Amino acid sequence: MGITALIKWQGGIVYEADGIKLLLDPLRPVANAVSLVSHAHEDHARSLRYSDNVSVVATPMTAELYFSLHKRRSSFASLSYGQRAKLHEVRVTALNSGHIPGSAMYKISSSEGVTLYTGDLNCEESLIQRSVRPVSCDELIIEATYGNPSYVFPPRDLIYSEIAAWAAKTIKEGRIPVLLAYPVGKAQELTKLFNEYTYIPVVTAPLVTAANEAYARKGGKIEFFDVNSEEGRLFLKTGYCVFLMPAHSKNVRKFIWGKRASLGVVTGWALNHKPGYADVGFPLSNHADFKGLVEFVEQASPKRVYTYHGFSKLFAKQLSKMGFKAEPMRKL
Numbered sequence: 001m002g003i004t005a006l007i008k009w010q011g012g013i014v015y016e017a018d019g020i021k022l023l024l025d026p027l028r029p030v031a032n033a034v035s036l037v038s039h040a041h042e043d044h045a046r047s048l049r050y051s052d053n054v055s056v057v058a059t060p061m062t063a064e065l066y067f068s069l070h071k072r073r074s075s076f077a078s079l080s081y082g083q084r085a086k087l088h089e090v091r092v093t094a095l096n097s098g099h100i101p102g103s104a105m106y107k108i109s110s111s112e113g114v115t116l117y118t119g120d121l122n123c124e125e126s127l128i129q130r131s132v133r134p135v136s137c138d139e140l141i142i143e144a145t146y147g148n149p150s151y152v153f154p155p156r157d158l159i160y161s162e163i164a165a166w167a168a169k170t171i172k173e174g175r176i177p178v179l180l181a182y183p184v185g186k187a188q189e190l191t192k193l194f195n196e197y198t199y200i201p202v203v204t205a206p207l208v209t210a211a212n213e214a215y216a217r218k219g220g221k222i223e224f225f226d227v228n229s230e231e232g233r234l235f236l237k238t239g240y241c242v243f244l245m246p247a248h249s250k251n252v253r254k255f256i257w258g259k260r261a262s263l264g265v266v267t268g269w270a271l272n273h274k275p276g277y278a279d280v281g282f283p284l285s286n287h288a289d290f291k292g293l294v295e296f297v298e299q300a301s302p303k304r305v306y307t308y309h310g311f312s313k314l315f316a317k318q319l320s321k322m323g324f325k326a327e328p329m330r331k332l
Helices: 042-053 060-070 156-172 186-197 206-217 230-238 252-256 290-300 312-321
Strands: 006-009 013-017 020-024 034-036 055-058 084-087 090-096 104-110 113-117 139-143 176-181 202-204 242-246 261-266 280-282 304-308 326-328
Touching: 013 104, 013 113, 020 090, 020 104, 042 055, 042 060, 055 060, 060 206, 139 290, 156 176, 156 186, 156 261, 156 280, 176 186, 186 202, 186 206, 186 242, 202 206, 202 230, 206 242, 290 312, 304 312, 312 326
Parallel strands: 020 034, 034 055, 113 139, 139 304, 176 242, 176 261, 202 242, 261 280, 304 326
Antiparallel strands: 006 013, 013 020, 084 090, 090 104, 104 113
């Protein structure tokens, strides 16, 4: 079986085979194609903004999380894990990518073979998401956010323990531990972490609250208090809590009313670079590290690999040295 499906970058990744055009996490959907949304982060889910008059596919959790933050709903085609949609002669199956709740990679089967689009993926189990499972394919389109040998993360349980210990120590010293993290995905994981590892109440900024509530509506079991609720205000007043805010927030002081705070940032980039505005960084990531990416490619055993995002050129070069036919996606 040859590999003749057309794969290119044009405002997103474009896949064409058997008369079907698929857009993989495009910047914007178009009328003559079907858009596949991998997860609810803005840089991947923009198609859901414009999905009323075009074909957009996403998991139910992805749509719930995205719409909760953007305060509007559009029509979309729901595809849960393990479900398959047939588009003429092309079959699309949604599979867990391990990145955040609802995140999907897509297995695309046509007469030209099997193409796997990973979206963002994570090879480690977390408190809220099962890890990705490699799938054998002919062509692999894989993210390379941390496709650099210098990014190999510590064990997740160790990072969990360090975050919990830091928060407890900060409270004991009379300061409020404030953690900056992505509202979708990372914030739910941190909420679950404090629910399971500690007795420390979790107070959430409004955007985090919206994402946590969406996750809970779809069955996620977490406990938290919005900063504007009576309980949330009380916990912040006493100082016995951890406060979760969106990454890059600049209005921490607005919520803690003169209380002393210690600021922590939660991102994989903290492994090698702690942001200057934070007191501490924790390298907890929802992406696969370099080792995980390599192992995924080896187990998928593709004939051809396309890398995108992050260290795409470096990762493609590393894979080529290992004997894979690999190249970074190039914009047209």
